[in-house]
Amino acid sequence: MQLGKIIGTIWATRKYEAVTGYKMQFVQPINSEGKNIGEPIIALDTVGAGPGEIIYFVTASEAVIPLDVDMAPVDASIVGIVDSINIES
Amino acid sequence: MQLGKIIGTIWATRKYEAVTGYKMQFVQPINSEGKNIGEPIIALDTVGAGPGEIIYFVTASEAVIPLDVDMAPVDASIVGIVDSINIES
Amino acid sequence: MQLGKIIGTIWATRKYEAVTGYKMQFVQPINSEGKNIGEPIIALDTVGAGPGEIIYFVTASEAVIPLDVDMAPVDASIVGIVDSINIES
Amino acid sequence: MQLGKIIGTIWATRKYEAVTGYKMQFVQPINSEGKNIGEPIIALDTVGAGPGEIIYFVTASEAVIPLDVDMAPVDASIVGIVDSINIES
């Protein structure tokens, strides 16, 4: 899984209809100090995260598992909202 | 999923026949400001996107799901045409 | 599989509930000399590794296999604690 | 899928036997102008491509689909020979 921050939302009316009721969030991957890593990706939100919140997301096949359908063309899902990160020194 | 822009089309007559009726689009991955990210990929178009349109695509196994066959050697599919992107400030 | 070092732990209360009893470790990928490679990832710990230990982890679908559930939205798992690395010269 | 050019062939006698009758081609990924992108990969050829030809290939699980076996340790397959690429201006 990877850390990320919700930075926006994507809207689409012409799309493959398989998953409804989940927001498509725009997620900026970040490191443990909150610095951006690479480019944002689009992930389905399964936990109700809001703008600016720090989350973690799964990618690839596993992204379909938390959805309420058997199969969906989804390759990234937000699966948790981070409370704290403890870095050992 | 990732944002992309349709920049062209690929034609092939000698190919593995499993999927017909879908265009093979040449897609340039972009970020939320429309800047290019990395190199274009080839994706099957399941939503009828036209040249220049901003779309989002899925990769890996999930790319087969929106097609009307059970299995196909396809690892990227266009699954939505973007109406708007709201970036929080 | 990849080598990594446990550098911290992630806590989340609002999350997709499917896997319990495993710590979410923050893992820094390293090379055979212990130098950092890229950015840390979040992995489920199936072997009880402690902070600072050198481990190896699997990614993608295989990450679900060592867990005691059939399906879980998990894309990285720690599956071994490294005793030694022998580099041929 | 990605564009590539056949640049050579790999021979191996000691290997896991599961797939026979397919050449292992050495493929240089390229962009739409024919410039090299990254490093060559090894892909099974399911379409009979020759040296120098421009092809497209699939990666990951989908690479097994065009083969005449149910399972094979193959993660990249050539699935089409490119006739033309139309880039919109």
Added chain:
Amino acid sequence: MQLGKIIGTIWATRKYEAVTGYKMQFVQPINSEGKNIGEPIIALDTVGAGPGEIIYFVTASEAVIPLDVDMAPVDASIVGIVDSINIES
């Protein structure tokens, strides 16, 4: 698949037990001229390769296929020892 060179071995006693009888080799990915590409990975050896030998390996789900178990948390396997590479000029 990718070319690599066996550069060492990894030993672990505390690990998820699912696969026995295979060495965990440390593999440096290389290009066709033998130059290193990126960082070494850990792969299960299914063909009995020795130190310094040039091999090719598969990654992701396909890595489980050559093993004598149905499921294993393994994401990279050595599946062939390279005899020769013919690069077209």
